[in-house]
Amino acid sequence: MNRWGWPRVAAGRLRHGWRPVLEATLAATVAWVLATRLVGHPEPFFAPAAALIVLGQARGQRLRRAVEVVLGVAGGVLVADLVVQALGPGSTWTVFTVILLTVTLAAAVGATGVSLVQAAVSALYLVVIAPPTESLVPFRFVDALIGGAVALAASQLVDARRPLAPLVAEVRSTFDELAGVLAGIADALDRHDEPAAVAALQQARGMDARVNRLRDGVLAAGEALWLNLRRRRHIGRLRSVDSSIRQIDYAVRNVRVLARAGVTLSRLPAPAPADLGVALRSLAEAVRSAGEALAADLEGRDEIADGHAARADEAALAAVRTAGGLFTPGRTLPLVMIIGQVRATAIDLLRGVAVDDDAAVLGRVDQSLGLPPV
Known part of the structure; x- marks a missing residue:
């Protein structure tokens, strides 16, 4: 510097x-x-x-x-x-x-x-x-x-005066950390670095506390809104975010399973495929965009929220598409598990930002993975 x-x-x-x-x-x-x-x-x-x-x-x-x-x-x-x-x-x-x-x-x-x-x-x-x-x-x-x-x-x-500001900051911080976990797993697998993979798993295990803080933040923001009569109209935004947190909780669990499989994969003698890191970084970008979409929604910036949600959708599907290309005969079980968790995380992430209804999200994700429609 x-x-x-x-x-x-x-x-x-x-x-x-x-x-x-x-x-x-x-x-x-x-x-x-x-x-x-x-x-x-x-x-x-x-x-x-x-x-x-x-x-x-x-x-x-x-x-x-x-x-x-x-x-x-x-x-x-x-x-x-x-x-x-x-x-x-x-x-x-x-x-x-x-x-x-x-x-x-x-x-x-x-x-x-x-x-x-x-x-x-x-x-x-x-x-x-x-x-x-x-x-x-x-x-x-x-x-x-x-x-x-x-x-x-x-x-x-x-x-x-700014009842949603602490929650907005918590949303951004939580999603940034989850994206950092995915990027850390990608770096560890690219370098075939077991200690780094273990560190990413430890960070993933700590994400439950972040989700709990998000829930507490929703309750705190709700109390602040009820104390401010002029801002009670924003309660609807809280309900939307509260329902999204449930899906984000699922995504956090998926990433934790993904990180555990990443540790196992890093211990194998053969290095991970290069495209796996590309897929995980795309998924990390989707997580960041999803966080910005929820934050913008809380702030009432609907057009910006829609733009971030669209970028989250694009990045998540790209991650699934790249990971799906690695799903070929003879792949190791940890790699197959990671591919499955990329799919599951993408589904929960897109449901969390309400890009589409549940059935449509599932169909588009599976189509990106190369699976036949249900």
């Missing part, structure tokens, strides 16, 4: 991601102001801290999940405060107990990764830097509630 490459990349990231930066800054500042003016706490550290933690966790989540995060953060602060008051600050036993209880509570409400670390750091702050005073008023707990409430309000306001 040249010396101007990184600044351009950074500028591009800020251009597309300035909203979360502004939202986090405003939420933390508002939480600080409310805690100092309403509660009168001179050092309300946990108000802006809780706002930042909750906003990071609650954005795009269902309302119930977001409330659980707020209560988890505030409850963790309260538990840590009480333990420090009971056992005294600074001791090893206090540090152990506070971190254990705080992180356990955070995990119980579903926090992971960065949020768990933030919870532990907040607990350490209570133990080491700012142990509680003798006051019976749980200022820090109140501060955390204020910060969490501000973050919750901010996240819901953002979702109410």
Whole structure:
């Protein structure tokens, strides 16, 4: 990368991601102001801290999940405060107990990764830097509630203004990852690389979690739409995507079986046919186009959605046609299994973007494969 490459990349990231930066800054500042003016706490550290933690966790989540995060953060602060008051600050036993209880509570409400670390750091702050005073008023707990409430309000306001945006992003991310799995399998088979094939299989096994997040995203978007009377007309789009997710779930399962057969094929002494990689990359392109079709449909861009759906149809049929050309006598069982899964994935993918009715999709896919009509 040249010396101007990184600044351009950074500028591009800020251009597309300035909203979360502004939202986090405003939420933390508002939480600080409310805690100092309403509660009168001179050092309300946990108000802006809780706002930042909750906003990071609650954005795009269902309302119930977001409330659980707020209560988890505030409850963790309260538990840590009480333990420090009971056992005294600074001791090893206090540090152990506070971190254990705080992180356990955070995990119980579903926090992971960065949020768990933030919870532990907040607990350490209570133990080491700012142990509680003798006051019976749980200022820090109140501060955390204020910060969490501000973050919750901010996240819901953002979702109410653009209720489908988190779901659109999740759709694109899920389909891009599934396409990446197929491309990874193709690369592994082209190189006759067993470790790479195993890595692609592991990635395919993780796609179930992405599908579950898609389902949660549909529910969260539905709640956001019901909170916004003017946008309830978009509920129909959600129903369409919800029915598509069922077919995408089938496609994910097909790709997982395909990846498993790819590992077996990579272990055989003979390399895979070159056209197999071509077919898998065509199928990956179909997956990407299908994701863009669903995203455009959610955004109400019908003509663009139709264009992406047509490209998904073309790429999927090309994948089936190329794979079908490899279906000749004497082929190994793993290769035959991959050809079958290319067909099954194409069918579920095209049904998911509603290119045609089920019977018509099945007929066109089988015709591309060279099978006689039913």
